[in-house]
Amino acid sequence: MKALIIGGGTSIYFLCRNLASRGFRVAVIDRDPEVCGRLSRFLPVEVVCADGSDAGVLEEAGARKAELVLAVTGNDADNLVACQLASMEFGVPRTAALANDPENAEAFQDLGVPSFSIAEVVGSLIEQRASLREITNVLPAGGGKVIVTELVLQENSPVAGKLLKEVALPENSLVAILIRGEETIVPRGGNDLRAGDRLVLVTLPDNHGPAIRAVTGERSGTGGGV
Amino acid sequence: MRRNRYVVVAGCGRLGSGIAARLSASGDSVVIIDREESAFAGLPPEFSGFRIEGDASRLSVLKAAKVDEADFLIAATGSDNVNLMAAQVAKRTFGVARVLARVYDPTKEKMYSGLGIVTVCPTSTAAEMFFRVMTEEPSGRGEASL
Incomplete structure (x- = not known):
């Protein structure tokens, strides 16, 4: 080819x-x-x-x-x-x-x-991110090789009520921080996830979309076939 | 008397300014577009049309020239590609009935002449004329036109 x-x-x-x-x-x-x-x-x-x-x-x-x-x-x-x-x-x-x-x-x-x-590609990416109301913050790190996303777990999240070790996250993605009320935790497999928890996810760009979907249950980041 | 026509000319070089001046003098409404404001100095003082400074390969510039209302678009900038784009956009997006483009590259001229654009290629036209003169009998008849 x-x-x-x-x-x-x-x-x-x-x-x-x-x-x-x-x-x-x-x-x-x-x-x-x-x-x-x-x-x-x-x-x-x-x-x-x-x-x-x-x-x-x-x-x-x-x-x-x-x-x-x-x-x-x-x-x-x-x-x-x-x-x-x-x-x-x-x-x-x-x-x-x-x-x-x-x-x-x-x-x-x-x-x-x-x-x-x-302008449109970037605009639609931003829109896709923004359309997920639970996502409060997205920032690129490591010169764009890493994406750090902050989001709030909703009632309908498929992971709410599960232990972190029960959650099937895609490879190369990580729940780095869990904030619950005044408490800030670096979670391990034994920590549970609840609606209202604020999570900081660290992902690589390739599996950013799948990781967000795994946590929110919503479809996002599917566009932009450039 | 024929009806007054609305003509948009892209490019105010020798060809663009010349045709714009002529159309304007014969009573047509003319809008001429050029990227460089200084290019408009090539228009004669009696030119009564509008001048728009901008890139004719931008949709917003063509809109500003009200291309959608034009009877003709003449694309005569120094760039073949800008001419071909302006002509096609005028035709497809703005529905201009008749569009003409100057195209120096004979390959492009051939390809685009099949797309509803009147293309004029100075290169092949000149080659054709040279060839014709050189194959004519030297009877002296055609020489006066040189």
């Missing part, structure tokens, strides 16, 4: 690694020679230093065999045209364009180009 990423600067480093770990051969097209130099030094990807909205460049980067094209430059018109060329000229089955201007996301949809906007 081949994936093409157009633009995005050095911030696509982790995206490239992620795609590579899922079995994609990744090629990057970027106009900035400095970005290209750095990416090719640190990643086992093919790097083409050119305009990714040019049909010749796309072909050279392997668009004909690509399964996926992501256009994430800072210019919405470039992203749109790159995706349209990829799908219409080279038959790429899946494309997505970044809409830097969130309003343009709507226009891209009208034109049949799947799009996403950072």
Whole structure:
């Protein structure tokens, strides 16, 4: 499987690694020679230093065999045209364009180009968190590698009335603190959980959603398939 | 006399300012858009249309130009991609009946001309004209037009 990423600067480093770990051969097209130099030094990807909205460049980067094209430059018109060329000229089955201007996301949809906007993705994440009324606080720690969530157990929580050791939390998640009235406890398996308890959960981003669901019973954190 | 038309022109370079001035002089209502305010200096003093400073590949700028009410949109910025995006958005999102885009890249011109946009490619037009002149009999007839 081949994936093409157009633009995005050095911030696509982790995206490239992620795609590579899922079995994609990744090629990057970027106009900035400095970005290209750095990416090719640190990643086992093919790097083409050119305009990714040019049909010749796309072909050279392997668009004909690509399964996926992501256009994430800072210019919405470039992203749109790159995706349209990829799908219409080279038959790429899946494309997505970044809409830097969130309003343009709507226009891209009208034109049949799947799009996403950072403002919307982040906004919907915040909304999902906020829509769970029991969550009072979410903060990233360890440079975004860890999420600390504070929440209050409701009456209908599936874990209320259970011992901590009876609760099936996903891997890499932890109830770090339990606050009950004036009492603050670092809980162990033998501690029970009750409605009204305030918990501080520590999770990794991957299992943040499952951990919250396990504790609240509600569905959250399902969106954002970017 | 024909009805007064409402035309939005994106890009106030040589092509954009030239066509905007001409349409305005012949009685059309014209709005011209450019990212740089200084570009409007290229318009003749008698130009009576509106000027909007902004990026024609932004929906809000096209809305401000009331593209939804336009009879024509002419995309003539220096960027093929901006022109293609403005033209498509005008057509699909705002329902403009007739849109025209200048596209330098012949590959893109070919692809987009199938999408309901009138594309004009100076590169292939010039190549075509050069080729025609060079294959004509040197009878002297066509030379006057050069």
